[in-house]
Structures are given as C-alpha cells and as structure tokens.
Amino acid sequence: MVLPLKYNIRNVWVRWRATTSTILGIALVVSVFVLLRALARGIEASSGNTGDARNVLIVRKGSMAESGSLVTLDQFRTIRYFEEIAQTPAGQPLISAELVMLVSVPRRTGAGEANTLLRGVTAQGQELRSQVTLIEGRWFRRGQREVTVSRKLAQRFSGFEIGGSFKAGPDRLTVVGHFDGAGSAFDSEAWMDADEARSIFDRGEMYSSLLVRPRDAAALVSFTNRIAQDKRLALRAESERGYYEKQTVTAAPFKILAGLLGAAMSVGAVFAAMNTMYASVASRTREIGTLRVLGYSRGSVVICFLLEGALLAALGGAVGCAVAVGITMTLAARGTMFGSLDFQSFAETVYQFRITPDLIVLGMVFAVAIGLFGSLFPALRAARLPVISALKSL
Amino acid sequence: METSHGPVEPIVQIRDLTKIYRQGDIDVTALAGVSLDIAPGEFVVLMGPSGSGKSTLLHLLAGIDRATSGTVLVQGINIANLNESELAGWRNQNVGFVFQSFNLIPVLTAAENVELPLLLTALSRSERKAQVRTALELVGLGDRAHHRPDQLSGGQQQRVAIARAIATDPALLVADEPTGNLDAKSAADVLNLLQRLSREAGKTVIMVTHDPKAASYGTRSLHLEKGEVERDVRATSFTP
Numbered sequence: 001m002v003l004p005l006k007y008n009i010r011n012v013w014v015r016w017r018a019t020t021s022t023i024l025g026i027a028l029v030v031s032v033f034v035l036l037r038a039l040a041r042g043i044e045a046s047s048g049n050t051g052d053a054r055n056v057l058i059v060r061k062g063s064m065a066e067s068g069s070l071v072t073l074d075q076f077r078t079i080r081y082f083e084e085i086a087q088t089p090a091g092q093p094l095i096s097a098e099l100v101m102l103v104s105v106p107r108r109t110g111a112g113e114a115n116t117l118l119r120g121v122t123a124q125g126q127e128l129r130s131q132v133t134l135i136e137g138r139w140f141r142r143g144q145r146e147v148t149v150s151r152k153l154a155q156r157f158s159g160f161e162i163g164g165s166f167k168a169g170p171d172r173l174t175v176v177g178h179f180d181g182a183g184s185a186f187d188s189e190a191w192m193d194a195d196e197a198r199s200i201f202d203r204g205e206m207y208s209s210l211l212v213r214p215r216d217a218a219a220l221v222s223f224t225n226r227i228a229q230d231k232r233l234a235l236r237a238e239s240e241r242g243y244y245e246k247q248t249v250t251a252a253p254f255k256i257l258a259g260l261l262g263a264a265m266s267v268g269a270v271f272a273a274m275n276t277m278y279a280s281v282a283s284r285t286r287e288i289g290t291l292r293v294l295g296y297s298r299g300s301v302v303i304c305f306l307l308e309g310a311l312l313a314a315l316g317g318a319v320g321c322a323v324a325v326g327i328t329m330t331l332a333a334r335g336t337m338f339g340s341l342d343f344q345s346f347a348e349t350v351y352q353f354r355i356t357p358d359l360i361v362l363g364m365v366f367a368v369a370i371g372l373f374g375s376l377f378p379a380l381r382a383a384r385l386p387v388i389s390a391l392k393s394l
Numbered sequence: 395m396e397t398s399h400g401p402v403e404p405i406v407q408i409r410d411l412t413k414i415y416r417q418g419d420i421d422v423t424a425l426a427g428v429s430l431d432i433a434p435g436e437f438v439v440l441m442g443p444s445g446s447g448k449s450t451l452l453h454l455l456a457g458i459d460r461a462t463s464g465t466v467l468v469q470g471i472n473i474a475n476l477n478e479s480e481l482a483g484w485r486n487q488n489v490g491f492v493f494q495s496f497n498l499i500p501v502l503t504a505a506e507n508v509e510l511p512l513l514l515t516a517l518s519r520s521e522r523k524a525q526v527r528t529a530l531e532l533v534g535l536g537d538r539a540h541h542r543p544d545q546l547s548g549g550q551q552q553r554v555a556i557a558r559a560i561a562t563d564p565a566l567l568v569a570d571e572p573t574g575n576l577d578a579k580s581a582a583d584v585l586n587l588l589q590r591l592s593r594e595a596g597k598t599v600i601m602v603t604h605d606p607k608a609a610s611y612g613t614r615s616l617h618l619e620k621g622e623v624e625r626d627v628r629a630t631s632f633t634p
Contacts, residue, residue: 013501291510293458293485294485294558295514297478297482298479
C-alpha cells in the first residue's frame with residue numbers, strides 16, 4: 001500500500017525553497033533537450049514535407065542525391081517521350097530537367113558567406129511542385145539571368161531582396177520574386193531557368209535530375225520499373241517524397257547533440273534531485289520511523305520517496321516543456337528561421353523549431369526518469385533506517 | 395488474573411527476554427531474562443531510571459525491535475517468528491502507538507493522520523472516514539478534524555495521536571512517555587483518556603513513564619532496574 005499522493009504533494013510544497021531550485025534545474029535540462037529535439041524535428045519535417053506523391057525523381061544510378069548526379073540532355077530527350085508520363089492541357093509532357101548548383105552568398109548578419117542551393121528548372125518545373133507558390137514579385141523568365149528565391153532564404157542572405165543581385169559563376173543574377181515552399185525543403189532554394197543555369201555554370205548538355213509526373217499510380221510503377229530495367233540509361237527513379245524523406249540525415253547531428261547535451265546536463269539534474277531528496281529524507285527521519293511503526297513496509301517507504309522525486313521532476317519537466325513551447329511560439333511569431341549545413345547538398349538549409357505532442361511526452365518521460373534516478377538512493381536510505389533510531393531522531 | 399469463568403489467558407506472555415546491544419567493542423545488556431504476563435485490559439506502567447530497560451521492553455513487545463533471546467507472545471503469536479513485512483502488518487492490526495513527541499505527520503490534517511494506519515486495511519473509503527470520525531470524537535476532537543498539527547495545542551496533538559493509535563481497534567496500546575511534553579492539565583486529560591480506553595474499551599495499555607503521578611493512573615506498575623523487573627505492584631482499582 002502506498003501513502004496518499006497528497007502527502008508527497010504537500011511535502012514538495014512545504015519545502016518550496018529547496019524544491020524550487022531543483023524544479024528549475026530539471027526545467028532547464030528538459031527545455032534544452034526538447035528544443036534541440038525540436039530543431040532536429042524541424043529539419044526532418046522540412047525534408048519529410050517535401051515533394052508530391054504523384055512525382056518521380058530520376059538521378060544517375062549510384063547517386064544518393066541530386067547534387068552528385070548527372071543526367072544528359074539525350075537521356076532527357078529520350079525519357080520525355082515515354083507514354084507513362086502525364087501531359088499538360090497543351091500536350092506537353094509533365095517532366096522537368098533540373099540542374100542543382102551551389103552558390104556562395106553573403107549572410108545578412110555579416111557573418112561571412114554560406115552556400116545556397118540554386119535550382120535550374122525547365123518549363124514544367126513549377127507546375128510539378130504545387131507546394132511552391134509565388135508570394136511577391138514575379139517568376140524568373142526563360143533565357144534571362146533572373147532568379148526567384150524562397151522568402152525564408154531571402155531573410156537570411158543579402159542580395160536576395162527583390163531587385164537585389166548576387167554573384168553566380170562569372171555572372172550576377174537578379175532577384176525578381178519571392179516564393180513560399182510551405183515548410184518544405186524548397187524553402188532553402190533559389191530557382192532559375194535550367195538552360196540559362198547550364199550556360200552560366202558551363203555544364204554543357206548535363207542536368208542533375210529529372211522530375212516526372214506519370215499519368216496515374218499504375219503508370220508510376222511501370223515508369224519506375226522501366227527506368228530501372230533500361231541498362232542504356234543507367235538511371236534510378238524513385239518517388240519524389242521517398243527521395244526527400246531519405247535526406248533527413250541533416251537532422252542526425254542535432255539528435256546526437258540533444259542526446260549528448262541531455263545526458264551531460266541530466267547528470268547535474270540527477271544530483272540536484274538527489275540532494276533535495278536526501279535533505280528531505282534527513283528532515284523526515286522521525287516521520288519515516290513513525291510510518292514504519294504504523295505498519296508501512298520498507299517497500300512503501302521506497303515507493304513514497306520515488307513518487308515524490310518523480311513528482312518534483314514532473315513539475316520541472318512541465319516547466320521545461322512550457323519554456324520550450326514558449327520559445328518556439330515566440331520565434332514562430334517573429335518568423336525567425338534557423339539554418340544549418342545540409343550534409344547531402346552542402347548548402348544551407350533553413351527550418352524552424354517544431355514541437356509536437358510526442359516531443360512533450362518525451363521531455364516529460366526524460367524529466368521523470370531524472371527524478372526517479374535521483375530519488376532512488378535517498379529512498380533506499382529512508383527504507384533502511386532502523387525504526388528505533390529513526391524514532392529517536394530530532 | 396481470574397474471573398468467575400476461570401483463569402484469563404494473558405494477552406502478552408514474555409519469557410526470558412534478553413536484549414544485548416553492541417556499543418563499539420562493548421556488549422550492553424538492556425534486558426536480562428525478563429519474564430512476565432500481562433492480562434487483557436490491564437493498564438501497565440513501566441517505571442525505572444534511564445537505562446533500566448523499560449523502553450527496550452516496550453519496543454520488544456510492540457514488535458519494533460528484535461530480542462537477542464527469549465520469546466514474546468502477543469495473543470498467542472510469537473512475534474519473533476514474523477518477518478519484517480509480516481511484523482509491519484501485525485503492528486498495524488494489533489498495536490497502537492503513542493509517542494512522547496506525538497509523531498504526527500505535519501503536512502497532514504488530524505483526520506488524515508488518524509486515517510494513515512487505516513489505509514493499510516481492507517476498509518472502504520467510507521468505512522475509513524467513519525472510523526476516523528469515531529476515533530476523533532472519542533478523544534474529543536471531532537471539531538478539529540481538518541486542522542493540521544501546527545494548528546493544535548500539545549494536548550490536542552497527543553489526543554490526535556491516541557485517536558490514530560486506536561483507529562484500527564488494536565488490542566494493545568503502547569505509550570512511551572505520552573505526557574513528557576505536556577503541561578499538567580493536558581497530561582491529566584491524556585492519562586484520563588488512556589485510563590478510559592483501558593477501563594471502558596478493554597484495551598491493554600502499556601505505558602512508560604518517569605512521572606509517579608502518571609503512574610498512579612495504571613492498574614499495575616513494573617519497576618525495572620538494570621534490565622530486570624525489580625518490583626511488580628498491582629493496584630486494587632483504577633485511580634484517581
């Protein structure tokens with residue numbers, strides 16, 4: 001039989017000075033842990049939210065990403081006439097040959113330059129991506145050295161404002177509009193005409209990838225198999241969504257960092273909880289003796305102190321999660337974006353903190369684990385107290 | 395003790411009870427082969443100088459300490475044969491404790507303190523509440539049920555402790571210097587209460603005290619000296 005929970009709640013309340021510092025310590029650990037995980041989740045969401053389930057992306061066999069892939073103009077010309085491909089009302093096949101390049105652009109903060117991803121798209125490129133919408137200015141024109149960039153990217157780099165320009169290869173490109181990628185990976189890109197990009201970057205008859213929309217689900221399967229089986233092409237086709245979901249590797253360092261920082265900081269939090277619980281046991285020695293005399297077993301005493309530690313930590317966890325949610329909401333309201341290097345494309349990718357209910361649960365579980373671990377030894381000490389000497393304690 | 399129906403079975407039977415403590419390299423004999431019987435309903439007072447073994451005897455017969463040798467049978471049960479967990483359950487059902495410093499849980503109200511031993515029983519919530527109310531009314535504190543210990547006087551706190559001790563309706567009540575921290579008026583109230591519980595409710599009360607005035611409330615006094623019972627004096631009736 002365990003003691004009533006109100007006994008623990010009131011004891012936590014009565015010792016508010018000691019418990020507040022422990023609660024704040026655990027809150028700090030949990031908020032850092034949740035925020036780092038939220039950052040990783042933001043990156044994952046950006047990649048996971050990208051692409052259209054109806055589209056197929058084609059890259060060179062053996063390439064893991066578009067940036068390391070080459071598709072020739074000949075291959076493009078061959079594939080565009082495959083009967084599985086859907087057509088526009090004007091009778092044009094829904095296929096875009098694309099060139100992915102890196103350009104180094106100065107940051108607005110003045111903290112040097114960073115690579116950004118410049119995507120050259122052909123005529124059907126925009127139509128194939130319903131996630132991307134023009135929100136300011138206009139789209140780039142074919143045959144012009146113009147770009148339309150993501151608004152989120154424009155907030156981070158100088159020269160990305162409408163009318164601004166930046167260096168790309170031997171030339172300068174002029175920004176004519178801003179688009180929104182609806183939280184997808186396209187929010188980290190700048191777009192221009194693919195053939196103009198081939199010319200600037202001297203790519204001859206080479207593209208990086210092809211984006212295709214087959215007619216229907218059956219055509220999608222047939223098209224994918226056809227690409228895979230055609231030995232002359234040496235290309236690989238997969239669903240656009242599947243491709244981007246695999247690109248979440250960028251989130252890995254943040255997950256590792258969250259784990260390492262969480263572990264390091266939790267050691268401190270465990271000691272804080274342990275200290276509080278040891279003090280609590282010391283000041284309640286006679287109470288513990290009395291409870292034992294009344295018939296409460298050693299196990300009940302252990303459970304009582306573990307519960308109290310868990311309660312203390314849960315309060316800290318709740319505060320920590322609330323702080324993390326508060327920070328995330330404030331940053332979202334201000335439109336603050338974060339950027340980091342994408343280890344696939346080596347371009348800067350932008351994203352926002354993303355807190356989901358499961359992250360809150362994870363934060364609370366982490367907090368309670370700290371509390372349980374921190375109170376385990378004090379609880380065992382309480383249970384081992386000899387009853388008579390506990391009763392004689394002042 | 396005998397009644398018209400013949401001899402009464404003792405509630406407590408102690409035989410050759412010895413307790414030796416180890417203090418560093420020295421063995422200290424707290425009790426040296428004590429044997430005695432206590433009949434149901436007796437109000438036994440244990441007296442003697444400090445270190446005479448009276449508290450040790452109280453702890454042993456209440457099952458909160460283990461003897462070095464000898465036996466303690468309470469209602470026929472040899473408590474030395476019970477393991478730690480069985481002993482805790484046995485104490486809960488058979489022994490009520492009253493301490494010198496009241497030992498109430500400061501964060502709980504009077505009613506919640508009285509309910510503590512009942513939480514270990516199979517009683518329903520409403521049965522527990524009823525029993526708590528009865529116990530508090532019996533000690534005259536029905537109107538203080540929702541007061542915390544720090545909102546009560548010393549005498550009232552000790553009466554709450556007595557209510558807690560009788561909540562599970564144990565046959566044995568043990569009290570260790572229950573009036574040691576009380577003024578004369580409160581001490582008299584507490585002693586009268588213990589006497590009433592013995593006389594009217596048939597509880598067997600065993601009380602340790604240094605105070606001869608407190609001792610006069612009992613029906614029997616045992617004087618201990620150097621771990622042995624030196625005198626065993628029975629009163630003919632309850633006083634005062």
